[in-house]
Amino acid sequence: MEFLRPESLGEALAARAAHPEAVPLAGGTDVMVELNFARRRPAALLDLTRVGELTGWHADGGTVRVGAGVTYAELTGERASGGQTALGRLLPGLAMAARTVGSPQIRNRGTIGGNLGSASPAGDCHPVLLASGASVEAASVRGRRQVPIDDFFTGVKRNALAPDELITAVLVPAPGGPEQFAKIGTRNAMVIAVAAFAIVLDPVRRRVGTGIGSAAPTPVRAVAAERLLAGALAGDGLWESRGPLPEQVVTEFGQAVSAAASPIDDVRGTAGYRKQALAVLASRTLGWAWRDYRAAGQQAGRG
């Protein structure tokens, strides 16, 4: 097996173009499992860990650019560094998702780019990226492009990358409001999601975003639920009033999220349970997000 070790993005893209059979390797937490189980025997590996352009993040206007090589440990980071706000504070939804991933060892190695590369329906970044309307920056020797997250997941463990492309970054709109992520597993840590849900409320753009994990062939949005909630919030003037959410809206939102899922029975859970659990998760996370929104308004009012 050949091991390609580019030192720069330019070299990496050239290698990618020259060796389409080479499998990109970031943290290796998916790739090495596949190799160990002999599910995959690529002719070559393309090691991305020396490519500086893939690391780090910065906030630029309304967007946070997160390098593909940013790890879960960095996503959960609470401490500021180098004059930058801590990533975990910039993107609280992704931080919540990252915190649920694997174990400390996995969070130290695993990257957001790798999560997107694998494009598993259970990838924990995906619901948050869907909910926040992120896009994936892909590059090749031919140039760079941005793939809206809605177009990124094309099938079970398949994504929209061309064979010569690498993920260079994820572009996430800076949150203007509360975000929540919740994930169910049958044990209290180190578990692949049985079902996951993310919600993003954007009071500036009057937008509601959602993302569902592990309950369809790909991560999906609950578009009807978003519309339902956005309509209720706008119709009742709730964005402005920050008044309590009607119980019925919360329940209907949960049902609409559940209806957007098309889960299956598998070793991790039944389809029926996933549907029911998604309704609960959606109602609860909406309640928490709305509570945060109201609390933020009160603070602003006091300030």
Place this chain on the structure above:
Amino acid sequence: MTTSGREPGREPGQSGLLAPAGRAPSRPRRAPDGVPAEADRPGAGETAGIGTSVRRPDGRLKVTGEFAYGSDLWMDGMLWGVTLRSPHPHARIRSVQIGEALATTGVHAVLTSADVPGQNAYGLEHADQPVLAADLVRYAGEPVALVAADHPETARLAASRIMVDYEVLPPVTDPVAALAPDAPALHPGGNLVRHLKIRKGDPEPTADVVVAGSYQIGMQDQAFLGPEAGLAVPDGAGGVELFVSTQWLHVDQRQICAALGLPAERVRLVLAGVGGAFGGREDLSMHVHACLLALHTGKPVKMVYSREESFFGHVHRHPVWIDYEHGASSDGTLVYVTATMHLDGGAYASSTPAVVGNAGTMGAGPYVVPNVRIDAYGVYTNNPPCGAMRGFGSVQAAFGYEAQMDKLAAALGMDPVEFRCKNAMRMGSEGPTGQVLDSPAPVAELLRRVQRMPLPESGSADLRSLPGGVGNTTHGEGIVRGIGYAVGYKNVGFSEGFDDYSTARVRLELTGGEPVVTVHTAAAEVGQGLVTIEQQICRTELGVGTVVVVPKDTSVGSAGSTSASRQTYVTGGAVKAACEAVRERLLARVRERGERELAGLRLADGLVLADGAGPVGAIGEFLDAGPIEETVQWRHRPTQPIDPETGQGFAHVQYAFAAHRAVVDVDTELGLVKVVALDCAQDVGRALNPQAVVGQIQGGSAQGLGLAVMEEIQVRDGLIANPSFTDYLIPTILDVPPMRIDVLEYPDPHAPYGVRGVGEPPTISSGPAVVAAIRAATGRDLARVPVRPEHIAGPA
């Protein structure tokens, strides 16, 4: 111990205490055999004797990652062995073509059933399992062919080139249906492995209050962290030496000899470093395979299973279906129990007969019940073979009878602990087999002790303390707290007339002018700490601080199995007896010197002491005449077979008891569970190493918790659906709460030092207590374990 140029090596710095004795010929060898210096010099002899929490010699190596497990075995020039397994649960083999595999560069041998020189059948109780399937496969994962190659990748590639032509047959997967007269017979004698009957008292009892329930217990895996591994080294003269991770060297040796057609002196076994066992290493795995390949190629052959293969490489805990009916009088006295149990043994018998024996004879629980009728069936199917696992039949029964106890208490309007205590066994009680408990049985006290322990505070806001953990599924919504109790019991040692013994060789000699004890047994150290116990016993009995534990191998007699919570009792008993024999001879030398009449001679702190006098001398003075060595075979008092029609008899040598109280927070809308407290009281007779005892109780409790809420091998149509640690979930640190543990020490007068087996009882009561607590929180019946989220939150 001899140094052989052929012994496998280890990395420098690794201890050989629990690993094979040797190292590569190029490396110098420490003498005596790789025992870490630290372990040898605990300080003053007496202080590190029994009753103290002396540190384990392998602890540091394991924590620092230096310990050599079976999978670390290495020898220059060795080959790698790989197993080709059946993908079908039931199929006839029409042909096996090995030509293409054999032609693969780097391949040294490809073997099939035709290459098994001896008997192509093995098994712990019945030799019904082929070394390599000949014409029929009975479970998915059954070994069909072997490859040895110079690289494991090459071996795997070649294995994939073996062409097996299968005629696929419909699998028999339901153990109840398997007993129907028209079910296809999977073995010549039919599908019934054992039917155990217990008949005691009135055959047609009636009672004021009757409750019934049907329970189902899923298939648990031992999930030991070190996969099956070993290295077979041909001796160049037709014999073989096998370094292997196992639980019982001699029962392996017996089966290997039969399969290889070799006498015992040509097949030597040495224990390799064992990464956990829990029953899953009692049966053979790669043992014969590696030996066959080594003898065939004339080269050392290493085999190591991957995690996935490990799920197919060992037996699991029997899934069980139980129908219980209990009757009690209105004052809360148990009147009768009837039970029908079906234990799915899978494709081969393994230890199914003994597991059935336990599930049946202890199927009424640790209660006094005058009228008992139990039928326990062990059945062949085309599911994965099941056999020994910690708790061995008692675990499954306890989920049923403890659920029944709560139901009965509710029906009677009684407190569940009061009800249990009222009916609890005690010393002098008669069990369902007619056996009278002739040593302490503090069942009621154990329950009351856990009941009196302080309850945990109610939940904090930290996600890690809530059901769902950092998954952020609740901030308090839907949470209901529940409390549950359970008590369980199990036999210690081998039962029903089995000749259960151990052998110990103890030598006392001068080394560099100092007295040193060397203890040699074949008892497998699987992580439980027996090597420490052996040292402690020697120190106490001989008053010598430096005790060398020789690597475990077959050059000393059998120690029996490291299972059934028996080694501290039985091998501990053998070591004690061997020490006593050595001491007698030493004291004879003292008396021979005969300066004066000496009363109350004893050994302590390196000295010979006598009543009313100062030290008679240093132990070393009496060893100038030469070493003293004694080998003793030691037996516990015999048990008897039970009557085949009534189940009556003195079946078990000792019983051990534990009680748990579980406190759980359940998210009732999502069905997620956080076990908040899991407190235990257990009688251990005498704690030879108190810290090791607590470790066993913590680990056993966690394993029971695992079965209660997450651990299950899911089998569909005979196929394992989750053979990985991604989907076979075992508890993490966030799933296992801190535990209060109350260790009672009521000595068993029949056992050495009064010890009572420790390892299994906590695995029996912890799971039922957790499920009882979930029932209390949810009001649901929950008749199946593991309890899954959909059972709690789904449609009732």
